[in-house]
Amino acid sequence: WAEDNYRLWLRYERVTEPALYNNYRQSVKQLIFPAGSPTLKVAKTELQNALGQMLSLQPAEANTVTANGTLVIGTPQTSTLIAQHRQELNTIRREGYFIKNTQQNGKVTITIGANTDVGVLYGVFNFLKLLQTHSSLNHLALIDQPKIQCRILNHWDNLDRTVERGYAGSSLWKWHKLPGYIDRRYIDYARANASIGINATVVNNVNANALSLTTDYITKAAALAKAFRPYGIKLFLSIRFSAPVEIGGLKTADPLDAGVQKWWKDKADEIYRYIPDFGGFLVKANSEGQPGPQTYGRNHAEGANMLADALKPHGGIVMWRAFVYDDKVPDDRAKQAYNEFKPLDGQFHSNVIVQVKNGAIDFQPREPFHPLFGAMPKTPVMMEFQITQEYLGFSTHLVYLGQLFKETLASDTYAHGKGSTVAKVIDGQLDHQPLTGMAGVANIGSDVNWCGHPFAQANWYAFGRLAWNPEQSPNTIADDWLRMTFTNDAAFVNPVKQMMMDSREITVNYMTPLGLHHIMGRDAHYGPGPWVAQAGRPDWTAVYYHKADSAGVGFERSSRGSNAVAQYFPEVRNQLENVQTTPEKFLLWFHHVSWNYAMPSGRNLWQEMVHRYYSGVDSVRNMQKTWSLMQGKIDNERFAEVKDLLAIQEQEAEWWRNSCVLYFQHFSKMPIPAGYEKPD
Numbered sequence: 152w153a154e155d156n157y158r159l160w161l162r163y164e165r166v167t168e169p170a171l172y173n174n175y176r177q178s179v180k181q182l183i184f185p186a187g188s189p190t191l192k193v194a195k196t197e198l199q200n201a202l203g204q205m206l207s208l209q210p211a212e213a214n215t216v217t218a219n220g221t222l223v224i225g226t227p228q229t230s231t232l233i234a235q236h237r238q239e240l241n242t243i244r245r246e247g248y249f250i251k252n253t254q255q256n257g258k259v260t261i262t263i264g265a266n267t268d269v270g271v272l273y274g275v276f277n278f279l280k281l282l283q284t285h286s287s288l289n290h291l292a293l294i295d296q297p298k299i300q301c302r303i304l305n306h307w308d309n310l311d312r313t314v315e316r317g318y319a320g321s322s323l324w325k326w327h328k329l330p331g332y333i334d335r336r337y338i339d340y341a342r343a344n345a346s347i348g349i350n351a352t353v354v355n356n357v358n359a360n361a362l363s364l365t366t367d368y369i370t371k372a373a374a375l376a377k378a379f380r381p382y383g384i385k386l387f388l389s390i391r392f393s394a395p396v397e398i399g400g401l402k403t404a405d406p407l408d409a410g411v412q413k414w415w416k417d418k419a420d421e422i423y424r425y426i427p428d429f430g431g432f433l434v435k436a437n438s439e440g441q442p443g444p445q446t447y448g449r450n451h452a453e454g455a456n457m458l459a460d461a462l463k464p465h466g467g468i469v470m471w472r473a474f475v476y477d478d479k480v481p482d483d484r485a486k487q488a489y490n491e492f493k494p495l496d497g498q499f500h501s502n503v504i505v506q507v508k509n510g511a512i513d514f515q516p517r518e519p520f521h522p523l524f525g526a527m528p529k530t531p532v533m534m535e536f537q538i539t540q541e542y543l544g545f546s547t548h549l550v551y552l553g554q555l556f557k558e559t560l561a562s563d564t565y566a567h568g569k570g571s572t573v574a575k576v577i578d579g580q581l582d583h584q585p586l587t588g589m590a591g592v593a594n595i596g597s598d599v600n601w602c603g604h605p606f607a608q609a610n611w612y613a614f615g616r617l618a619w620n621p622e623q624s625p626n627t628i629a630d631d632w633l634r635m636t637f638t639n640d641a642a643f644v645n646p647v648k649q650m651m652m653d654s655r656e657i658t659v660n661y662m663t664p665l666g667l668h669h670i671m672g673r674d675a676h677y678g679p680g681p682w683v684a685q686a687g688r689p690d691w692t693a694v695y696y697h698k699a700d701s702a703g704v705g706f707e708r709s710s711r712g713s714n715a716v717a718q719y720f721p722e723v724r725n726q727l728e729n730v731q732t733t734p735e736k737f738l739l740w741f742h743h744v745s746w747n748y749a750m751p752s753g754r755n756l757w758q759e760m761v762h763r764y765y766s767g768v769d770s771v772r773n774m775q776k777t778w779s780l781m782q783g784k785i786d787n788e789r790f791a792e793v794k795d796l797l798a799i800q801e802q803e804a805e806w807w808r809n810s811c812v813l814y815f816q817h818f819s820k821m822p823i824p825a826g827y828e829k830p831d
């Protein structure tokens with residue numbers, strides 16, 4: 152059980168189909184892979200282990216191609232055979248790779264080449280993916296490279312090993328045993344990340360403890376950085392803006408104060424002495440009570456630039472979060488980030504990137520894209536997705552987030568007319584930004600299976616794949632993941648993939664259909680709580696986010712309400728301004744709509760809402776049916792685990808449905824239409 156759960160998508164199951172087994176063995180009989188550097192060494196070990204497990208084979212090592220079925224791997228520096236492939240090498244940049252069939256000395260070879268060692272590592276992992284997914288090794292002509300530079304996990308892990316919004320056990324980082332003891336798990340974590348192209352990690356919570364910048368903790372962080380380094384993963388730290396006061400003994404943390412500037416400069420110099428390739432800082436400032444430049448009457452740019460200047464000589468960057476949320480700001484919460492950041496466009500130094508959550512409220516089951524995407528053409532802007540399912544049933548509900556991520560990435564901002572998708576903003580194409588990134592708030596903990604739910608592993612996987620290339624399809628990603636994680640049996644892969652693909656919409660239906668949002672229980676954000684007051688502000692009554700009353704339901708964000716729609720470009724704004732043209736999935740996000748409003752389905756709004764909640768529950772039952780047919784196709788342990796979790800999901804979908812339908816019925820005063828089972 153533990154083994155099956157632990158190995159993630161790097162299981163390297165033995166290939167049992169005889170023809171394929173023989174064909175693969177013939178293709179990799181000989182190996183030319185000189186591996187001197189730490190990165191090439193780990194790539195080679197990964198390859199040899201995998202081939203051993205999948206094909207019971209150790210290819211014979213050679214220096215020249217003397218047999219059909221030779222695997223040639225390396226960079227132009229390590230191999231003249233690779234250096235010949237000028238055209239491919241010129242196309243791929245630093246982290247890219249190519250895999251192709253070639254003839255050398257009249258023999259058939261497979262060549263995996265890259266300009267750098269880390270490119271080779273990515274090439275090897277992708278070659279192994281071909282084997283794991285039982286793909287053909289004939290006519291290989293793959294050229295691939297990342298579209299986004301910084302593909303980074305954000306761990307909201309505290310130094311005491313609790314994890315904010317973590318549902319998979321305690322933090323992986325055993326701070327108390329670092330730097331002396333390197334847990335084997337750090338290596339497996341790095342392997343898993345490298346296999347999907349993740350090249351950076353922030354190991355501590357954005358609600359940061361100033362102690363993480365003390366010399367003791369820098370030493371510990373340096374040990375982690377060293378463990379990750381061969382896998383091409385750079386370490387970043389979240390910082391607490393007031394650290395100069397808390398651990399530096401200064402009177403202020405004002406970013407314009409010369410003493411404060413010097414403190415950060417010295418601190419950066421110190422960090423780079425321990426971690427020469429340190430990535431930089433992630434900063435949550437003036438949000439949810441965290442200190443920041445505004446505490447001293449300065450703005451976000453002044454705060455970010457001060458840190459950026461300290462990191463600049465070493466090549467480090469600042470990821471400055473735009474998730475600013477303050478219940479003292481007397482306006483629609485959805486508007487605050489745009490209001491504070493848009494005016495600062497052009498004022499950030501070149502090694503600052505602004506990190507924006509996918510939506511303007513907070514990682515809801517469905518949110519429209521954040522209006523800051525496309526709105527700051529003079530500033531690098533990166534994406535922050537949440538992989539951990541804070542608002543999506545923790546690690547109990549099966550929800551494939553490939554669909555959620557993709558929906559945001561494919562949204563059109565119209566910043567430069569039609570086709571200005573969010574993906575093009577964050578991969579730098581749209582405004583020719585040299586600095587690009589995508590962050591995912593990790594769902595990883597020390598549970599045996601890393602993520603709490605066997606299917607939550609797919610969300611880590613999908614994040615990495617989309618950060619590498621946001622144009623990829625969630626369907627292909629789910630297909631690869633299922634084959635590598637469970638089995639290549641089509642009778643399993645096809646129905647379960649469909650279940651994954653539908654799972655996000657199903658969850659939206661039983662939690663927050665039609666644009667409802669933030670109606671989860673307060674603080675925990677787990678079960679339903681549309682009746683719960685969300686915070687301590689007088690206007691934030693129980694109905695702050697849904698505004699239900701006898702006339703209707705929904706948050707009016709058109710010009711007739713908070714006018715949050717004005718933060719979007721005209722094409723989007725005009726569409727959202729009007730109830731009739733607002734996409735149904737965002738209806739109640741942007742409008743307060745009458746219970747009698749006629750929906751395209753022919754139902755009125757109330758009936759449609761009831762319908763969505765019921766169909767959400769019904770669909771979970773269908774997921775259970777699909778899954779029950781999978782018995783015997785995979786190991787019994789994971790089969791049983793998912794079955795039990797789906798049973799909880801079904802109960803909780805009912806809990807959501809019954810609570811929300813009965814609660815909103817107080818306002819609609821309309822009956823539950825005939826044909827639906829009675830909620831209780």
Ligand code: GCW
Pocket residue numbers: 307315316357358435439474513514541
């Ligand atoms: O989603 C909210 C969470 C907080 C989190 C905050 C943030 C780290 O409820 O737990 O704090 O967002 O993103 O900063």
